[in-house]
Amino acid sequence: MSSGQAVELAKVFKALGDPVRLRLASLIASHEGGEACVCDLTDAFDLSGPTISHHLKVLREAGLITGERRGTWVYYRIQPDALRRLSAVLVLDDAWAVSV
Amino acid sequence: MSSGQAVELAKVFKALGDPVRLRLASLIASHEGGEACVCDLTDAFDLSGPTISHHLKVLREAGLITGERRGTWVYYRIQPDALRRLSAVLVLDDAWAVSV
């Protein structure tokens, strides 16, 4: 894989390289309707609002989730394509061997 | 996903969350015979030996690669199971939704 590809991919892996962000993504993905309000998420952690907001921003900038404001609340939703792309990279037999 | 699971998983994602380590893993996986000598790897980067060694250690401790000394050289080899496990986690539709 090229140096540029590695930098882009590493950003996404790095975003998932934190227990809080992993659980945030998991909670969003498994929430009914496939989306979760921030108020639902903050309750699940023993962390301050700004900290949750920070982690959500990291996930957003990595392209793993999208946020949308609807009235008073902000809803987050998983980007399944981003996960599928990551998953494909890890199946080394096909992807890695030929992509270097 | 439980808090404990998240911590374990995050370690592995974090290990891949660096461009150098991603390329290292990719180089090892795609090298002939499925294993690569450290001397092959250092040439591919503009980094000092200790730095490469440090990154290899991170990958090793995450369970993504194994190292073995054979005579003068040390050979590293990918752990395909670790990659497959990660890949499976990312297929959210099945795994994530039920594992929380």
Add this chain to the structure above:
DNA sequence: TCTCTACCTTGACAGGTGTCGATCCAGAGC
């Protein structure tokens, strides 16, 4: 045994990251 090579470990430093309190902004409702 001595030396050379390949690699690892240690120590130190700059820069990045997670966290929080304080503050700010956007909508809803009065």
Add this chain to the structure above:
DNA sequence: GCTCTGGATCGACACCTGTCAAGGTAGAGA
């Protein structure tokens, strides 16, 4: 307009990470 509430941003802090120079260890060969 004003106020309340849900979130985001800012500023600051402790801690973690990537990097290298210097020194250490293990095996090969003389």
